Amino acid sequence: MSDAIVRPMREGDLAAFAEITATSYHEVETRTAPRSWPDPVRRPAARNGHWIRRTGQALVTDPGGCWVAEVDGEVVGGAVSRVRELMWILASFAVRPDLQGRGIGTQLMAAAMHHGRGCLRGMFAASADPGAVRRYRLAGFDLHPQMLLTGVVDRGELPVVDRVREGTAGDIDLLNSVDRRTRGAAHLSDHELLLAQFRLVVTDHSTGSGYAYVDEDGAPTLLAATNRRTAVKLLWEAIASSAPGTEISVHHITTANAWALDVGLAARMAIHTHGYLCVRQMKPPAPYLHHGSLL
């Protein structure tokens, strides 16, 4: 049994919890990644800044969704969750590796889920950690295996992509409306966080609308569209921006989004499986590639 105290997360806890997530995610990735993969990389310190900014914003928008566990006055774990338009989203959930398996995670998960008690739908991305997956299934979530694509994009296969433009904050209403049609809930203020970190590409025409946030490597970190043809265009636009000869990964592809696999195969990338999309009272969104924590 755990002797931990679970209490609301405060700003002063962010740095300690960032370290715990970086360590425990890296530990679980090392333990569960297929042997054919390159060695998992611990979240670089440069990305801790984005993580802390994002989680700090959750303390403002969702104070009731963010919890830490303390043992002897020291933060040893936490859970961060958000509610967006009647959807509960679990963003981070981790306990220090040496204290796992003592019931601390169960207490944290219960506190975070309480924040979503008014929400029918729920959604989050899970690692392949057997303990975490057990918790999620026992909490009533459907588990949808996720695939990912890795490789160097074959530039000879890049199609001409037309009618996709750079997006700005002026597009947020459009993005929210595409969110509602695809995942059933808008990202609202999360778009401001995403815009501050990533390149946004948008398409909005009578034939379909959609958007993608693209990281500095050329991988989409979130992609949503009203139809598959538009989603395919956005994915090509994203991966076309990868540096020639550089390996990239496209994460979070559920079977409902096989269109993304077809793009990856055409670009001569390889398919792997990794972790799960966990959902409650909803189908995996499509055409949609979810963000790992803002979903």
Ligand SMILES: CC(C)(COP(=O)(O)OP(=O)(O)OC[C@H]1O[C@@H](n2cnc3c(N)ncnc32)[C@H](O)[C@@H]1OP(=O)(O)O)[C@@H](O)C(=O)NCCC(=O)NCCS
């Ligand atoms: C997931 C995590 C937060 C859970 O915290 P925890 O304090 O270890 O959780 P608990 O001790 O409350 O419960 C773990 C459950 O998993 C079970 N478990 C632990 N290891 C297991 C294994 N190898 N196989 C199957 N079940 C396992 C435990 O028996 C327990 O279930 P039970 O209460 O029904 O017996 C923690 O393990 C962790 O930080 N993991 C690494 C990071 C991670 O993967 N986070 C989730 C990201 S989505």
